[in-house]
Amino acid sequence: MTFQLVGSGPEIYEKVMVPLWFGRWAEALVDKLSLQASENVLDVACGTGVTTRLAKSKVGPMGRVDGVDINAAMLAKAKEIADGLDIGWIESDVNDIGLPSASYDVILSQHGYHYFPDKPAALSEFRRLLSSGGRMAVSIWDGHSPYTHAICRAIERFVSPEIAEKQRSQRETPSTDELIAQLTSAGFSRVSVHRQELMIDVPLAEEFVPLHLGSMPIAGAFMALDDDAKQDLVNDVSKSLAAYVRGNRLVYPDAVNVALGYR
Numbered sequence: 001m002t003f004q005l006v007g008s009g010p011e012i013y014e015k016v017m018v019p020l021w022f023g024r025w026a027e028a029l030v031d032k033l034s035l036q037a038s039e040n041v042l043d044v045a046c047g048t049g050v051t052t053r054l055a056k057s058k059v060g061p062m063g064r065v066d067g068v069d070i071n072a073a074m075l076a077k078a079k080e081i082a083d084g085l086d087i088g089w090i091e092s093d094v095n096d097i098g099l100p101s102a103s104y105d106v107i108l109s110q111h112g113y114h115y116f117p118d119k120p121a122a123l124s125e126f127r128r129l130l131s132s133g134g135r136m137a138v139s140i141w142d143g144h145s146p147y148t149h150a151i152c153r154a155i156e157r158f159v160s161p162e163i164a165e166k167q168r169s170q171r172e173t174p175s176t177d178e179l180i181a182q183l184t185s186a187g188f189s190r191v192s193v194h195r196q197e198l199m200i201d202v203p204l205a206e207e208f209v210p211l212h213l214g215s216m217p218i219a220g221a222f223m224a225l226d227d228d229a230k231q232d233l234v235n236d237v238s239k240s241l242a243a244y245v246r247g248n249r250l251v252y253p254d255a256v257n258v259a260l261g262y263r
């Protein structure tokens, strides 16, 4: 097997990871918010815009929808896909969005929280940006899935413990009590945390692992391995996940926590 990645990180993310992972969680998150026509929505750490586009489809032409992300390449892909949709795209760090207070009815953020450099400051900023009575939902992985556990272990063996730690930290998960405390101290009321579970269905490790890692911040470290080491890493993941093989697919459970609060 050769390990040539076709396309950039954002392209692989949108073509592979959005249909297999993020698009499915986007539906679950947006359902939780019960968006209404004409509401104004901000999607923070919007990436290639899967949740942003879905929000726009719910609030319709009279609702304003903006997506914020720190990564210009992810935003460029988001803009390209959303061509013709009336969505605003803002390149900014979550802690420095700089928009006027009380600009939005709803703020959502799917799988961005893990990357926020100052989580309490980000949550306070969300509250400032919400109008009175507005609501916010942040979805956060509920720890590791069998797949992410297997991949981190293989990265530790075949890349390095440091890179494995970087990958692992993307699933570091606060407890429900910690999440409730964080939202409450940021000033949110009626705070609740909802666990959502899905069975995730992806191609076998041989095909999926190079695509997944190619869309991740650690892509360079994986691509720098020689082909034998890459193959050993993939074989290690295959072996760990043998119990989850269904025909020519890997099917495994995964879960997120959606933290919800009101201004």
Ligand SMILES: C[S@@+](CC[C@H](N)C(=O)[O-])C[C@H]1O[C@@H](n2cnc3c(N)ncnc32)[C@H](O)[C@@H]1O
Residues within 6 Å of the ligand: 022, 044, 045, 046, 047, 048, 049, 050, 051, 068, 069, 070, 071, 074, 092, 093, 094, 095, 109, 110, 111, 112, 115, 116, 117
């Ligand atoms: C796993 S992706 C999730 C993207 C999108 N929400 C989705 O569900 O597909 C995480 C996103 O967080 C963005 N991000 C990371 N740090 C950020 C920061 N400090 N401020 C804003 N966005 C950030 C990344 O650029 C990336 O697009």
